[in-house]
Amino acid sequence: MMTNDGLALAPPNAGAEGAEHEKGSMTLMNMVGALNLALDDAMRMDDTVVLLGQDVGRDEGVFRVSADLLDRYGDQRVLDTPLAEAAIIGGAVGLALYGLKPIAEMQFSGFAYQGFHQVEQHVARFRNRTRGRFSLPMVIRMPYGGGIRALEHHSESREAYYAHTPGLYMVIPSTPRNARALLLASIQSKDPVIFYEPKASYRAFKEQVPDEPEVMPLGKAQVVREGSDITLIAYGAMMRPTLEAADELVDADGVSVEVIDLLTVSPMDTETITTSVAKTGRAVVIHEGPRTCGIGSEIVARVVEESLMYLEAPIRRITGYDVQFPYFAHERDFLPNPTRIAHAAREVLDF
């Protein structure tokens, strides 16, 4: 169901050494493999790219996203750091100032707060504060979200914190192919990117991914299914239950459903959203994170500002509730699921 509009080949320096592929050849892989491929692409094409974080080297990352990279690029480019998020992020700022391209890994998004002050006070501001003298081309990757029966602090979705900080790109892929293309684009970006990886999707399914490096533009949402009756808007791990709900609405109700994958949460692609809702007149927004001041709030606000006159029904939000994400015994109850999404869509359709 993925359309791949917007996917483009990386610049010609891509694949300068090694890795020659037949044009158009593809490999089936999961998201962990695809992210690993993007890191490998980036490190091969650009020797200023370095990867740093806890357990990223010898252990290959606790989810194995950096598999083989230490062997391939050595311990001057794949850096197993001591246990300190502020030093990883703040150190990456220094590395970037000095001309390197750091990819910093937070082991889980729930531990990025130990370095959050560096994000808010420096990562997001350097370009503006130095009036363009310095920019910070750096990526902070981190797995986020629930659904893997993990311990406390390992399941939250707090993309809104970063979306609320001007100067950052907040990117969240949803499939192996777009994960690879967006991570590569993020590494090539001249601006800092917070790259949230939906860990529930890490090994959940596979997709054909081009062998040649591929990038997708940041800041662009994607219409992944076209339809005319209602728009479902989601991103990251919520794309799967959303697409399932869309299937159900199509199959059981004969409804024509449009589905948008935000891909970049901030800066938000207003046009793709408002154009779609102007067409369908109905929308449901889905995310795992808490509802209040969540990404859904911003989506609804933009629709109301730009497309109010086209709306046929109030917009519904299916989100995490405004309570702490439960310990895992109740996470299945808590996470938005296809039934919950379809139910909300029916309410909007029946309005």
Place this chain on the structure above:
Amino acid sequence: MPRKQIKIKPKVEYLSILDGKGKLDESLDPGLDDERSVALFRLMLVARRIDERCINLQRQGRIGTYGPCRGQEATHCAATMCMDPEDWVVHAYREPGSFYHRGWPMETVLRFWGGYEEGCQPPDGVNDTPIAVPIASQCLHAMGIAWGMKLRGDNHAVLCYCGDGGTSEGDFHEAMNFAGAYHLPVVFFVANNQWAISLPRDKQTASETIAQKALAYGFDGLQLDGNDALAVHVGTTEAVEKAKSGGGPTLIEAMTYRVSVHTTADDPTKYRSNKEVEKWVKLDPIPRYENYLIRRGLLDQKKIDAIDEGVLAEIAAAVESYESTEETNPMDTFDYTYDELPAELLSQRQEYKEALEREGLAKTS
């Protein structure tokens, strides 16, 4: 304008009382009484057996990810035994024996690893903080509790657990600095198990010892043999007494080893050799202490078996109780988020309840 050496006063001691086979250095015999000596053995056995049971429960899918303490029983069991009920214990996550000794029901701890918030609920009257997953964040709370004790003029102390990896976090250093600056009654107890997941201790810090970090903050550091239950007990008792008599904080570095996996989600064969593990298995704290007690005439095989049987029965009962508890109500989180449920949350609570009923998921009330 001279260039000269500054003499810094503080010291770093090393303490070990039992050798690798459990033989006592008589000159350091603390004279621990019989009852307490055996109680410490039993407590270490509790930690060992809970650990083994939890690994099994995890494999069978009856709890989630578990972080074992195997090989580290002496550190937290012997240290927590030094604390009075009015004192506070601030936990990390690898201290099942400590929770038990402080009066947490075993099934409460099982609930944490089983994915229930109830696992973080201390029993009434127990002055402990629950498991803290964000590394070293708890060190600041320990400092704050000790600060409170000092401001109130209370004669208590705080014991704070942390790992070797934790000593790299800013929170650890900020806690140490405040504790030193305010001369607070807190003992920072670093279980240096030589690894922070895949990062070995020598890559964590260039300091020769972790104990010496205390010097920079103006108080004493003590390194001790963390697989020697007596050394841990003596070192911690002294530090706690010092804290209570106005002597300020201490940093204890207990040299031990994480013999098992980091958690059940970890594969240590990726980053360390079996040889290293075997070396430490030989220094297992339980047989060492057991040998010492046998030599003292406090234990024999019959007594050991009886203690073990009792421990296993208690664990079996806790598992039974954990598994037969009625499924908790997913609505509870709404009721515990604020003192009073705000209107918006009340409406979300209702929405969630209706969704769960429609979807046939958890039972609600």
